[in-house]
Amino acid sequence: MDILTKKVKGAEDILPADSYKWQLVEEIMREEAAKSGFKEIRTPVFEHTVLFNRSVGETTDVVQKEMYTFDTKGGESITLRPEGTAGAARAYLEHAIYNDGLPVKVFYQLTCYRYEKAQAGRQREFHQFGMETYGAADPKADAEMICAANGIFDRLGVSDIRLELNSIGCKTCRKDYTNALKEYFTAHKGELCETCLSRLDRNPMRILDCKNESCKNIAKDAPVVLDYICSDCSAHFDKVKTFLDAADVSYTVNPTIVRGLDYYTRTVFEFVTDSIGAQGTVCGGGRYDGLIEELGGQPTPALGFAMGIERLMLVMKAQGIELPEEETCDLYIAALGDEAEKKAFSLACMLRSASLAVETDIVGRGLRAQMKYANKIKAKYSVVIGDDDLKNNKVTIKNMSTHDTVETSLDEDKFLEAMTDLVVGQQEELISGLLGEDAGTFFEALKNLNG
Numbered sequence: 001m002d003i004l005t006k007k008v009k010g011a012e013d014i015l016p017a018d019s020y021k022w023q024l025v026e027e028i029m030r031e032e033a034a035k036s037g038f039k040e041i042r043t044p045v046f047e048h049t050v051l052f053n054r055s056v057g058e059t060t061d062v063v064q065k066e067m068y069t070f071d072t073k074g075g076e077s078i079t080l081r082p083e084g085t086a087g088a089a090r091a092y093l094e095h096a097i098y099n100d101g102l103p104v105k106v107f108y109q110l111t112c113y114r115y116e117k118a119q120a121g122r123q124r125e126f127h128q129f130g131m132e133t134y135g136a137a138d139p140k141a142d143a144e145m146i147c148a149a150n151g152i153f154d155r156l157g158v159s160d161i162r163l164e165l166n167s168i169g170c171k172t173c174r175k176d177y178t179n180a181l182k183e184y185f186t187a188h189k190g191e192l193c194e195t196c197l198s199r200l201d202r203n204p205m206r207i208l209d210c211k212n213e214s215c216k217n218i219a220k221d222a223p224v225v226l227d228y229i230c231s232d233c234s235a236h237f238d239k240v241k242t243f244l245d246a247a248d249v250s251y252t253v254n255p256t257i258v259r260g261l262d263y264y265t266r267t268v269f270e271f272v273t274d275s276i277g278a279q280g281t282v283c284g285g286g287r288y289d290g291l292i293e294e295l296g297g298q299p300t301p302a303l304g305f306a307m308g309i310e311r312l313m314l315v316m317k318a319q320g321i322e323l324p325e326e327e328t329c330d331l332y333i334a335a336l337g338d339e340a341e342k343k344a345f346s347l348a349c350m351l352r353s354a355s356l357a358v359e360t361d362i363v364g365r366g367l368r369a370q371m372k373y374a375n376k377i378k379a380k381y382s383v384v385i386g387d388d389d390l391k392n393n394k395v396t397i398k399n400m401s402t403h404d405t406v407e408t409s410l411d412e413d414k415f416l417e418a419m420t421d422l423v424v425g426q427q428e429e430l431i432s433g434l435l436g437e438d439a440g441t442f443f444e445a446l447k448n449l450n451g
């Protein structure tokens with residue numbers, strides 16, 4: 001196939017027939033984030049390479065093998081973001097957002113880039129929704145973060161997903177664990193891949209998330225971090241669990257979770273499903289109490305998570321979760337003849353500026369084809385304007401599902417009034433259907449609210 005019409009491997013298009021699903025899911029995520037006081041942050045798609053080296057970590061798979069790094073014409077090393085935490089932390093410091101008062105809570109929806117082997121649920125360009133909190137050391141913050149992620153799965157109706165939890169300790173207790181790992185992996189030196197051999201001295205914990213089969217096999221029996229955490233970290237972890245219990249969020253402790261990025265401390269967690277094959281981790285996150293200081297800021301406890309939206313979509317599909325597409329066109333205006341077309345066009349513009357969704361012909365179709373199109377786009381109402389209608393200043397608006405009709409004038413204000421009545425009436429009918437007996441009280445309250 002011609003390269004001109006072929007996308008780059010590992011990237012995906014989101015087509016018009018599917019984009020409404022993304023919009024719905026993203027809207028739900030935004031709403032859930034807002035409920036806990038998180039505000040959106042948007043950061044650039046690229047950052048200085050050194051930011052990711054420092055935060056994600058020099059010895060991680062992401063930095064060593066997966067980053068899209070290039071030199072600009074000015075000779076700067078730039079990297080397409082492989083994740084959202086580093087950029088958000090950089091912006092937090094650069095704009096001194098901490099001056100607005102702590103905690104600072106942000107969320108983001110962004111594309112990420114990792115040069116990985118592309119397969120179902122693993123792409124080279126993918127989308128993350130993430131949330132981050134700065135300035136909260138309390139275990140309640142960990143529980144709030146986990147509950148927020150859990151709330152998104154609940155809202156979307158995703159059920160077959162489990163929360164796995166671990167604590168990987170702090171700087172102090174990590175030392176003992178690192179020594180234990182060094183000792184263990186040194187005894188298996190001959191079976192480690194080149195990359196992991198170099199990790200042995202610098203950061204043996206990263207051997208635990210190597211994707212090489214031989215390394216994975218050895219890692220299975222390695223010492224687990226939970227056995228090495230100090231009493232403060234242990235008490236913190238216990239409290240996180242207590243708050244999750246209080247919120248009725250179920251979890252299992254999985255002592256093998258260490259996450260693949262270097263900045264984590266204490267609580268780490270993943271939401272995992274078996275319904276989408278090998279790439280079953282839909283969401284991952286945890287605490288990173290050392291990152292802000294590492295980037296030059298004051299010591300600041302912080303934590304967050306990110307979920308992969310492609311993986312979430314796969315889970316929803318696998319679990320048969322339907323996202324109904326909303327019919328969006330309120331009115332289709334068909335027209336026959338030059339003058340009628342002008343009227344149709346001006347009416348469409350007027351109605352759109354009054355917030356109605358309106359379509360009219362823009363490709364020169366005949367009347368029959370226009371009506372066929374109105375059916376195809378599932379217009380809620382249609383109207384046909386011909387020369388006679390113009391002369392008589394009268395048209396008939398038709399409800400496309402019930403075929404009920406309403407006659408109205410073509411004068412802009414009268415036409416708008418007729419359409420508004422119809423659309424509002426339809427909405428009220430819909431609400432009544434949903435509310436049943438309570439509908440009367442609801443409309444009364446609404447009237448009072450609106451004065």
Ligand code: HAM
Nearest residue numbers: 083085121122123126281282283284285304305306308
């Ligand atoms: P992560 O575990 O590397 O964490 O990625 C989070 C999620 O992004 C994964 O659970 C997965 O759903 C999705 N994901 C990762 N790589 C791919 C890929 N190649 N294709 C499709 N989806 C992918 C982070 O990125 C951290 N920044 C999360 C975080 C935020 N921790 C604290 N705050």
